[in-house]
Amino acid sequence: MRRRKSVSRAGLGLILLGLGLALAGWAVAGSQTAGRRGAPAASAALQPADWVIAGPIVVTMDPHRRVIHDGAVAIRRDTIVGVGSAASVESRYQPAHRLELRDGVLIPGLINGHTHAAMTLFRGLGDDENLQNWLQDYIFPAEARNVTPAFVREGTRLGMVEMIESGTTTFADMYYFESDIAAVVKQAGMRAVLGETVIGFPAPDNKTPAEAFAYIHRFVAQWRGDSLITPAIAPHAIYTVSGPDLRESAALSRQLGVPLLIHLSETKKEVADSLREHHMTPVAYLDSLGVLAPNLTAAHCVWTDAADLRLLARHDVGCVYNPSSNLKLADGMAPVTQWIAAGVPAGLGTDGAASNNNLDMLRQIYFAAELQKDATMDPTAMPAEQALALATSDGARALHMEKEIGSIEVGKKADLAFLSLDEAHGVPLYNVYSQIVYALEASDVKDVFVAGKPVMLDGRLTTLDVPEILSQARAYGRRVLRSLHVATPSPGH
Ligand SMILES: [Zn+2]
Structure with missing residues (x-):
């Protein structure tokens, strides 16, 4: 000591x-x-x-x-x-x-604007793959076979140990069984915005978006007004949730008065697919569905153009930069200095430990400052003070919580x-x-x-x-490997 x-x-x-x-x-x-x-x-x-x-x-x-x-x-x-x-x-x-x-x-206290805390139990699983393969071959099957209320409680507890130990006091989460997550977060005394996932295929908790919406009604009723927990709705992304279900998620968030969390414009492929299917960028597509609103926080916003940023700023949509995750998945460089110049509330996040592989916000602040300088070839583009603001005062704005936290x-x-x-x-x-x-x-x-x-x-x-918590996490690690029929971790992993 x-x-x-x-x-x-x-x-x-x-x-x-x-x-x-x-x-x-x-x-x-x-x-x-x-x-x-x-x-x-x-x-x-x-x-x-x-x-x-x-x-x-x-x-x-x-x-x-x-x-x-x-x-x-x-x-x-x-x-x-x-x-x-x-x-x-x-x-x-x-x-x-x-x-x-x-x-x-x-x-x-640092604000982690985007994570999947329970996925800490998948840390290091299927590393060095592209986003689509990583999701399809590793994460989605591992989730289908392992994610239960007990799993999310243990994973979130492991994530919270790491978050508290690195100075984080608030996190925004998107996952399954968020009611169970809320209970352990409350017990640990952390502050969190907890987004229950809406997704267009059978999830570990809800098998259809309709079931997810019913779950969200119960979840919000249980946690509304809590001093630490803010229940939220988290449609996963435009490529995993249908237009009508995105529209319904937004309507429900307005009806219940809760925040909306989404992954947005994370990869070039997402934008190309959106242009082909909807003849619009992902941001413009969400606008056309009435999803852009001052209660929305979007993770990534990597591939956003000037018109996208004008839309996001006009609707006061927060964008959360996840430099480690973007680097590791080679998603590209989010134009964070342009977000800020356009007036988009800019926050910072770790993303899940499965794609990062840690929940250390100090490391994200460091990456934010260094990478944005390199991306713009301008050492004055992201001063240290601004980088710290992404995880504090500005990060609070990105979650629309600036009246409560951030300074x-x-x-x-x-x-x-x-x-x-x-x-x-x-x-x-x-x-x-x-x-x-x-x-x-x-x-x-x-x-x-x-x-x-x-x-x-x-x-x-x-x-x-x-x-x-560490001993439980090790036991879950062994169980996850068995579920994927992997006898031992591959060499070098
Ligand atoms: Zn994410």
Whole structure:
């Protein structure tokens, strides 16, 4: 365990007993509130807070892009109530729990705008194939033979371990049995937009789109208004869902008031097929069906032209860039700087671990900055600050959640990640954005809060049992191989 740099000890971490943690080597200051009523005169002017996190460089990603050295954040329930210098915040709040974090940066929790968390159990399966072969020969058969409610629960738990450990607090998911996924996400205390798949062939959960629509009614009724879970509808793509079912998905999303998630213009082939079948680009085709709307978030948007981008911007459709997945499947380079110039809300995602092969958003931020420079032959095209925005403030806009998350501001949800700058690759420090984007890595993430609750403290997950999850995942890996009649992994894989 890494040592805590600077910890004040007004009382050891009793507050965490409820989390069932082994706290050896870890300490937090619990300046136990001296009673919310009848507090001592000296603290009468202080407002109560559940947490004060003091000491880090606070990278707010707010509209003024404030960066506060020796900063602090005060949290009450699930919301940020104070942001500023440590001196000013600590003079105003009396926290139940105080966490002092030195030699590091506190950033808004990262937002993974597109993933299939349960597919983490297919990580590395059928690698180095093109998208069509990978889907037809590996993923679809493996899904048909393995995907059950228990499978998606375990896969999502594995995905969440990786996401939390790399600083992600919110993810947008598209998969099957999303009701089961919602239950484990809620248990783990992560925030998620969970899109139940609509697809034109028998899926592991629903055998027809009509069954999927019925499922979605129940799913939305169960989770509507939840503080962490946003139920959503996810028609897979224009090449797997019929026009009438795409139209129905959009109508249902408006009727139920929930977001819509889709894969869009991912490959050249998708665009060529659409031009041949519909005489329109995939974006124009969705427009003709009435699917483009401010509740839609589209993954990929790789092959989008100027007219497509005007349509997407006009309808406030979010686009999510998945650089690793696009690279690995050789889909092409998404014109992200053009999205931004056109006013399309731009987010960032990992895609599923089956096509990436990880859920590390810091790696995506790095790829975004480097690849967009290379694609445009312009080193100023995607500055580090903009790359970080794709995974925070802009990423929140792409999911239409910018009122709740994406920046460290009073009134926003307390979704935060602390990254240590106390490793060789973290020093010296000239520009905090550069450091986060080009130098830091997932292992630097030490503390993560979602909705005001710690889900990782000093490198330890507080809501997920990691050894148990890894052991389950290994067992599922063996089962998946057997189901595909593969005795052992192929050499080199
Ligand atoms: Zn995807």
